[in-house]
Amino acid sequence: MTQHHHIVIIGGGSGGLTVAAHLRERDNPPEVTVIEPSAKHYYQPIWTLVGGGVFPKEVSERNQKDFIPDGVNWIQDKVASFDPDHHRVTLASGDSITYDFLVVAGGIQIDWNKIPGLAENIGTHGICSNYSYDTVGYTWECIRSFRGGNAVFTQPNTPIKCGGAPQKIMYLAEDHFRRTGIRDRANVMFFPPSDKMFAVAKYNATLTGICADRDIDVHFKRNLLELHADKKEAVFQKLDGEGTETINYDMIHVTPPMSAPDFIKSSPLANEGGWVDVDKDTLQHVRFPNVFALGDCSSLPTSKTGAAIRKQAPVLVDNLMASRQGQAFTSAYDGYTSCPLVTGYGKLVLAEFDYAGQPQESFPFDQSQERYSMYALKAYGLPEIYWHGMLRGRV
Numbered sequence: 001m002t003q004h005h006h007i008v009i010i011g012g013g014s015g016g017l018t019v020a021a022h023l024r025e026r027d028n029p030p031e032v033t034v035i036e037p038s039a040k041h042y043y044q045p046i047w048t049l050v051g052g053g054v055f056p057k058e059v060s061e062r063n064q065k066d067f068i069p070d071g072v073n074w075i076q077d078k079v080a081s082f083d084p085d086h087h088r089v090t091l092a093s094g095d096s097i098t099y100d101f102l103v104v105a106g107g108i109q110i111d112w113n114k115i116p117g118l119a120e121n122i123g124t125h126g127i128c129s130n131y132s133y134d135t136v137g138y139t140w141e142c143i144r145s146f147r148g149g150n151a152v153f154t155q156p157n158t159p160i161k162c163g164g165a166p167q168k169i170m171y172l173a174e175d176h177f178r179r180t181g182i183r184d185r186a187n188v189m190f191f192p193p194s195d196k197m198f199a200v201a202k203y204n205a206t207l208t209g210i211c212a213d214r215d216i217d218v219h220f221k222r223n224l225l226e227l228h229a230d231k232k233e234a235v236f237q238k239l240d241g242e243g244t245e246t247i248n249y250d251m252i253h254v255t256p257p258m259s260a261p262d263f264i265k266s267s268p269l270a271n272e273g274g275w276v277d278v279d280k281d282t283l284q285h286v287r288f289p290n291v292f293a294l295g296d297c298s299s300l301p302t303s304k305t306g307a308a309i310r311k312q313a314p315v316l317v318d319n320l321m322a323s324r325q326g327q328a329f330t331s332a333y334d335g336y337t338s339c340p341l342v343t344g345y346g347k348l349v350l351a352e353f354d355y356a357g358q359p360q361e362s363f364p365f366d367q368s369q370e371r372y373s374m375y376a377l378k379a380y381g382l383p384e385i386y387w388h389g390m391l392r393g394r395v
Contacts, residue, residue, distance in 0.1 A: 002088075002096040002098060003098070004098045005031060005032075005033040005097060005100075006031040006032070006033075006100050006101070007023065007032045007100065007102075007320070008033050008097055008099040008101070010035050010089070010103065010106050011035070011105035011106045011295075012035075012036025012041070012064055012074070013036075013041070013105060014309045014391075015107075015294045015296075015309045015313065016034055016036065016103070017034070017067055017069070017391045018313040018390055019103055019105060019294065019317060020069050020072050021391060021392050022314060023320075024070065024393065025393045029071065030321075030324070032069075032071070032073070033074075034068060034073070034075070035075045035078075035079060035089070035091070035097070036064065036074065037078045038064055039063065040062070040063065040064060041062045041063070042060050042061055043059075043060045043387065044306075045162065045382065046059060046060045047060060047130045047131075048130060048165060049172075050130070051128070051139035051172070052176070053140040053143065054345070054379065057136050059383075062387070067387075069393070077091040077092055077093050078091065078263070079091060082267040082268060084267075084287075084291055085268070087099050099290075100290065102288075102290065102291045103291075103292050103293065103294070103316065104293040106260075106261045106263070106276075107261065108160075108258050108259070108296035109258060109260060109261040110131055110132070111256060115224055115227060115257065116227070117228060118256060120229075121229040122135055122254070123135055123138045124229065125230070125232060126142055126251040126252060127227060127229060127252055128141070128251065128252070128254070129253060129254045130253070131255065142251040143176055144176070146177065146182070146186065146250065146251055147182060147185070148182055148185030148186055149186070149187065149248075149249075149250030150187045150189055150247065151173055151177070151187065151188050151189065151250065151251050151253075152234060153166060153167065153170040153191070153252075153253045154166065154191045154222075154224045154234070154255055155190075155255050156193065156223060156256065157193035157223040157237075157239065159258060159259075160304070161258065161296055162339060163198075163303045164339040164341045166255040167190060167192075167341070168342040170216070170253070171342060171343045172344065173188065174216060174344075178214075179345075187217060188214075188216045189217045189247070190211070190218045191222040191223075191236055191247075192218070192220060192222070193221065193223050193239055195221055195240075196220070197218070199357060202359055203349060203351040203368050205368070206349055206368045206369070207349070210343055222236040222237065222238065223236060224236055224254065227252070227254075232248055232249050232250065234246070234247045234248075234249055259274055260273070260274035260275045261297060264297055268287075268288075269291065275298055276291075276293035276298050276299060278293045278299055280300055280301055280333070280335070280355070281333060282319050282329050282332065282333075283316040290323070292319070294312040294313060295309045301355065302337045302354075302355060303337040303339060305339060306390070307352075308337035309390075310395065312333050314331070315332065315333040318330060318331035319331055334354045334360075335355025336353075336360055337352070338350065338351065339351040339352075340377070340378040340382070344370070346375050347371070347372065347375055348372075348374040348377075348378055350367040352367065
């Protein structure tokens with residue numbers, strides 16, 4: 001069966017729902033259809049604090065149906081393939097959807113199986129990860145039951161959602177060990193693939209200082225290759241030379257490798273890296289003018305965060321609507337993104353910056369300094385803004 005829809009949005013996550021809501025808020029709103037298989041919607045940024053024992057994971061979960069904007073059609077199915085030359089999407093059910101305009105907001109794929117020993121042992125043997133609703137609870141179990149030894153935290157050598165997240169949970173764990181009197185028995189170790197703590201110099205200086213002050217052992221230019229759960233060993237690739245090194249752990253928080261979803265990688269929409277190939281300013285596809293994309297699945301050269309999506313969505317909608325009317329584009333995205341870097345319980349550095357890596361701070365103070373006010377914003381303010389503002393097209 002083939003159906004035709006005016007504007008089809010692939011994905012009902014942060015990007016897809018925000019775009020749908022903005023479209024429906026326009027005068028004479030167009031007909032919009034969202035294709036999304038999941039019955040649940042998750043506010044994933046709160047998983048850092050769930051893993052740190054601050055909130056139960058249930059605070060992150062809502063029913064998807066409650067956030068599909070009024071007047072928007074929801075097709076609860078997966079995309080199997082794209083045929084942009086014929087303006088067609090084929091679904092897993094076998095149905096075909098044709099469109100006038102396509103918005104791709106397919107998110108990012110977590111590749112648990114790319115690290116041997118991870119997928120089959122996650123949630124056991126001290127191997128934890130904040131990167132799914134099903135596994136995040138075990139992170140707190142590992143932290144609160146830790147009694148000493150090596151507490152290892154990893155970051156993969158791939159693009160990831162929220163580039164600062166792998167170290168946020170490390171700071172919370174270190175703080176917990178200090179508060180419970182076992183810090184002198186804990187060797188907190190971080191293994192990032194880069195040669196610095198953060199890409200933006202202003203915030204890198206703060207985080208580098210925090211690691212030095214708190215005796216966090218950072219091993220730069222490392223990438224996790226394999227886990228030997230029975231021996232509690234982690235094998236790392238040395239990115240600054242040849243060979244590998246094996247580290248024993250008592251607990252290990254793994255940030256798994258990530259990539260564009262397979263259904264996007266294999267499509268004509270993808271660039272060589274697998275991401276939807278869009279213009280970084282207009283968010284329009286570079287080869288198919290009636291296709292737009294935003295968020296984690298896109299080729300936009302900025303950090304993959306919900307804050308970035310909040311700024312991308314209005315630009316995309318402005319330009320899509322202009323294209324619909326045959327008008328020139330008037331909106332451009334400057335690469336703004338934000339990373340609320342939790343550095344302990346009640347402490348946060350709010351990084352905000354653009355494509356050029358220049359700070360774009362929202363508050364009239366130095367956001368590179370740890371503050372409780374910014375922690376409160378992340379813990380209590382941003383979730384409300386997300387559920388009741390961003391997904392409703394209001395901010």
